[in-house]
Amino acid sequence: MSVKANNNNIETLCIHAGKVKGAHQGALTTPLYQTSTFVFESAEQGARRFAGEEEGYIYTRLGNPTTRELELKMAAMEKMEDAAATATGMAAVSGAVLSFLQAGDHVIVSKAIYGCSFALFNHQLPKFGIEVTFVDMTDDANLLPALKPNTKMLFAETPINPNLEVLDLAKIGAFCLEYDLISIVDSTFMSPVLQTPVDFGINIVIHSATKYLNGHGDVVAGIIVGSAEHIETIKLTILKDIGGTISPHDAWLILRGLKTLPVRMDRHCTNGQKLAEFLEQHPLVSKVYYPGLPSHSGHKYLGKQMRGAGGVVGFELNANLEEGAHFINSVELFSIAVSLGDAESLIQHPASMTHSPYTQEERLAAGISDGLIRISVGLEHADDLIADLNQALNKINEARMVTPSATVLGCS
Numbered sequence: 139m140s141v142k143a144n145n146n147n148i149e150t151l152c153i154h155a156g157k158v159k160g161a162h163q164g165a166l167t168t169p170l171y172q173t174s175t176f177v178f179e180s181a182e183q184g185a186r187r188f189a190g191e192e193e194g195y196i197y198t199r200l201g202n203p204t205t206r207e208l209e210l211k212m213a214a215m216e217k218m219e220d221a222a223a224t225a226t227g228m229a230a231v232s233g234a235v236l237s238f239l240q241a242g243d244h245v246i247v248s249k250a251i252y253g254c255s256f257a258l259f260n261h262q263l264p265k266f267g268i269e270v271t272f273v274d275m276t277d278d279a280n281l282l283p284a285l286k287p288n289t290k291m292l293f294a295e296t297p298i299n300p301n302l303e304v305l306d307l308a309k310i311g312a313f314c315l316e317y318d319l320i321s322i323v324d325s326t327f328m329s330p331v332l333q334t335p336v337d338f339g340i341n342i343v344i345h346s347a348t349k350y351l352n353g354h355g356d357v358v359a360g361i362i363v364g365s366a367e368h369i370e371t372i373k374l375t376i377l378k379d380i381g382g383t384i385s386p387h388d389a390w391l392i393l394r395g396l397k398t399l400p401v402r403m404d405r406h407c408t409n410g411q412k413l414a415e416f417l418e419q420h421p422l423v424s425k426v427y428y429p430g431l432p433s434h435s436g437h438k439y440l441g442k443q444m445r446g447a448g449g450v451v452g453f454e455l456n457a458n459l460e461e462g463a464h465f466i467n468s469v470e471l472f473s474i475a476v477s478l479g480d481a482e483s484l485i486q487h488p489a490s491m492t493h494s495p496y497t498q499e500e501r502l503a504a505g506i507s508d509g510l511i512r513i514s515v516g517l518e519h520a521d522d523l524i525a526d527l528n529q530a531l532n533k534i535n536e537a538r539m540v541t542p543s544a545t546v547l548g549c550s
């Protein structure tokens with residue numbers, strides 16, 4: 139058997155891409171450059187660096203060797219030219235958007251996106267004279283009617299948080315190319331292991347690095363990946379002048395996390411599948427949202443746009459709000475917490491937590507009912523996680539037997 143190495147497989151890139159051989163005194167792992175500034179050899183050198191005539195570091199808000207390796211590694215993993223690391227995922231979302239828009243511009247936005255991204259588009263951008271149209275992008279026929287002469291950008295997220303609906307990236311990419319719009323996709327739920335939006339013509343990819351990329355629940359950070367030209371604009375705008383730069387220490391932790399990303403995503407996907415299948419057959423669960431299930435609308439994109447279904451599962455209980463709270467309070471292995479992509483399994487209630495920036499009307503329009511529960515499936519043994527969900531579901535039944543007169547209301 140002959141195996142041809144190209145070193146472009148993601149398992150190899152996440153370990154080796156972005157490294158300079160022989161740099162850093164030969165250190166195997168990239169050192170942490172915990173420094174705010176860099177010393178010039180002379181006044182002339184300082185002037186050359188500021189003028190852009192000589193490569194080299196100046197000041198950590200503008201660039202840092204540890205951060206740079208993270209950026210180059212992410213660019214390689216997303217198969218794009220360059221990247222800019224940011225202080226949080228929201229700094230990445232707001233930064234990518236603000237770098238290219240100005241008063242009088244119009245942006246088309248998917249109506250179902252991360253709660254704070256929704257608040258950015260709904261509350262902040264209009265303050266600066268930027269027009270926003272929210273569109274149900276699950277049907278691409280809705281895109282053209284939203285187009286205006288001043289439309290400059292399209293922003294979407296897929297799979298959609300928290301009911302995991304999938305958008306057709308090929309159709310969105312083609313639409314943006316045809317009408318010359320900058321396309322931005324938040325790919326946080328997939329990581330570059332499961333989805334590479336550039337394959338479908340998307341211009342800019344965003345991640346909350348807080349989630350799968352770092353994967354260990356000890357950092358908040360973001361990353362923007364795109365063409366060298368777009369990233370240069372972003373760095374000169376949001377990093378230099380607005381200042382949402384990542385801490386080198388956080389970049390260093392994410393570099394460490396990235397080495398195991400493909401291994402972790404593999405486990406997140408197999409655990410997610412097992413838990414989704416368990417929940418789907420449980421009488422107290424009325425609906426499960428997970429693209430790995432044939433019953434889910436996003437299932438047809440598996441293998442086509444997504445290389446796996448990920449580790450986030452949404453579901454609706456056949457129970458009233460009080461029973462839902464009792465269920466969440468009864469889990470033992472799961473932690474009641476927002477965020478996702480950590481080794482630890484997490485459980486949360488979108489209507490009262492991540493999606494509280496929406497009004498109830500906006501939530502229902504985005505398909506988020508009061509009875510929806512979202513879990514981020516961690517890296518524990520799937521049997522232990524299933525046993526935990528099972529005992530917590532049983533607590534609902536036990537409570538019903540104590541108070542048989544309790545009315546059971548569907549929450550969906």
Ligand SMILES: *Cc1c(COP(=O)(O)O)cnc(C)c1O
Binds near residue numbers: 227255324326327347
């Ligand atoms: C968490 C998240 C964000 C925001 O990232 P932070 O690191 O919390 O600022 C943006 N988009 C999605 C899809 C997320 O899950």
